[in-house]
Every structure is written in C-alpha cells, then in structure tokens.
Amino acid sequence: MNVEGVLFDLDGTLLDTAPDLGAALNHLLVKENLSTLPLELIRPVASHGAKGLIDLGFGKNIDATFFAELRQSLLDYYSANICEHTNLFDGVAEILAELDAKHIPWGVVTNKPGWLTDPLLADFSEFSSARCIISGDTLPVRKPDPAPLFHAAELLGVAANSCIYVGDAERDIEAGRRAGMTTMLAAYGYIAEHDTPETWQADISVSHPDELSLWLLENLQGI
Structure with missing residues (x-):
C-alpha cells in the first residue's frame, strides 16, 4: 500500500475518554435523582457525543428544552473535569x-x-x-x-x-x-x-x- x-x-x-464522559453523565443522573450507570454500559456510546450519552441516560423522547439544559450541564461538567481519568x-x-x-x-x-x-x-x-x-x-x-x-x-x-x-x-x-x-x-x-x-x-x-x-x-x- x-x-x-x-x-x-x-x-x-x-x-x-469514556471514564470522564461517563462521569459527566452520571453527574447529571445524580442531579436528577436517577440511578447512575456502570461504565460498561456507557463505554460503547462514548464517541457519540452529548446526545448519545443523554439518550442513554434519559431516553430519546425527552422534551427539547430539558434536553438542551442537560446537554449544557453535561458539557460544562465534562469541560471542567476533562482529563481526570x-x-x-x-x-x-x-x-x-x-x-x-x-x-x-x-x-x-x-x-x-x-x-x-x-x-x-x-x-x-x-x-x-x-x-x-x-x-x-x-x-x-x-x-x-x-x-x-x-x-x-x-x-x-x-x-x-x-x-x-x-x-x-x-x-x-x-x-x-x-x-x-x-x-x-x-x-x-x-x-x-x-x-x-x-x-x-x-x-x-x-x-x-x-x-x-x-x-x-x-x-x-x-x-
């Protein structure tokens, strides 16, 4: 070749990057009084961006305004903790x-x-x-x-x-x-x-x- x-x-x-992306998702879930997810469930969608992570944690049919709020919160948390793990x-x-x-x-x-x-x-x-x-x-x-x-x-x-x-x-x-x-x-x-x-x-x-x-x-x- x-x-x-x-x-x-x-x-x-x-x-x-899955551990830090997963931590950001689980941070949101805790804030919303929902159960956190194990890394083995998060890892396969880790390269699908904020939407993929939120869909995994909250489902695909949530209100658009709520989705936008979750997305911003996830990105804010991830940005502040981008290379912890x-x-x-x-x-x-x-x-x-x-x-x-x-x-x-x-x-x-x-x-x-x-x-x-x-x-x-x-x-x-x-x-x-x-x-x-x-x-x-x-x-x-x-x-x-x-x-x-x-x-x-x-x-x-x-x-x-x-x-x-x-x-x-x-x-x-x-x-x-x-x-x-x-x-x-x-x-x-x-x-x-x-x-x-x-x-x-x-x-x-x-x-x-x-x-x-x-x-x-x-x-x-x-x-």
Whole structure:
C-alpha cells in the first residue's frame, strides 16, 4: 500500500475518554435523582457525543428544552473535569513515537469541538508533534463528510489517497472511504452491540493498538 501519512480519530481510537464522559453523565443522573450507570454500559456510546450519552441516560423522547439544559450541564461538567481519568490506550504512545522516529506525518481528525479538543490534548505531550489537529468545528462540516480528512491530508503535505485513517465509528470509515483513504477500524474502541462494523467496509480491522503498530511497521517505511 502506498501509505505516506496517518490520520487518527480521537475518542475510542487514541484516547480512552469514556471514564470522564461517563462521569459527566452520571453527574447529571445524580442531579436528577436517577440511578447512575456502570461504565460498561456507557463505554460503547462514548464517541457519540452529548446526545448519545443523554439518550442513554434519559431516553430519546425527552422534551427539547430539558434536553438542551442537560446537554449544557453535561458539557460544562465534562469541560471542567476533562482529563481526570482519561488516558492513552495501551500502546498508543509507542505508536506515535515510532511515527515521529520514522518522520511519518500524522494528525488527528475528530468531531469533538475545538474548545474541548484543545485543552484535552494539552494534557498529553505525545500530541505536540502532530502535524494537524482537526476538530469538529474547524470546518463548516464534520465527519462523515470527507472535507476534514481532505483538509488534514493537505496539512500533512500528503495526497489523500496516500493516507490511512484510523477510527472506531461508522462515520470514520465512511469519511475515510469518501476521501479515498485506506481505512482502518479500531475495533478495540467504542462499538455498541447493535453496531454492525462488518458492514462498514473498512479496509483493515485491528482489535488492539498492538496490531495497529505491527501494521504500521510493516507498511510505512518513513524517510
């Protein structure tokens, strides 16, 4: 494969943000005198944003005004506690260091808004060498639209069809395919029981970052 640059999703691919997102949801549930949810129920929807979390905790048919209030409260709490329990997935630090050592350009394309992405990544020195950080509000559109991936490839200085995009959600694989990139499913990420990743048509699937590391070592030569 002619892969010269690597782009990653963030939540569920590089960072395990589910514990802090789950804490924000459970904070809301306690405020509303409802039972908290275990992390194993929250983890699969952790990359679906505030709406996915609120739908899980409160149901999908709540009043729009109440939903807006819950969403703001969740985001306020999460923003104030954004990196209490979030960590890199095992093996990710080594992957990023290897890419840097081989002088392979890499970056992040996430749907997380910049006002959350930037302070979160500031807590991890591993991201200081990223060639680009594209957040959900960097452009007028976000994944599954391919425009953020095209923009990221341009910032890497690599043709889109010479990039690989790694993500754990259907929108990631769709965006990567529409951009003409090689797509890799991070099957260790936030995938719910009702998801059907076998239909997403990812080019490659890995069940642990170690498999991702091995693939990169075999397919990226660097300069």
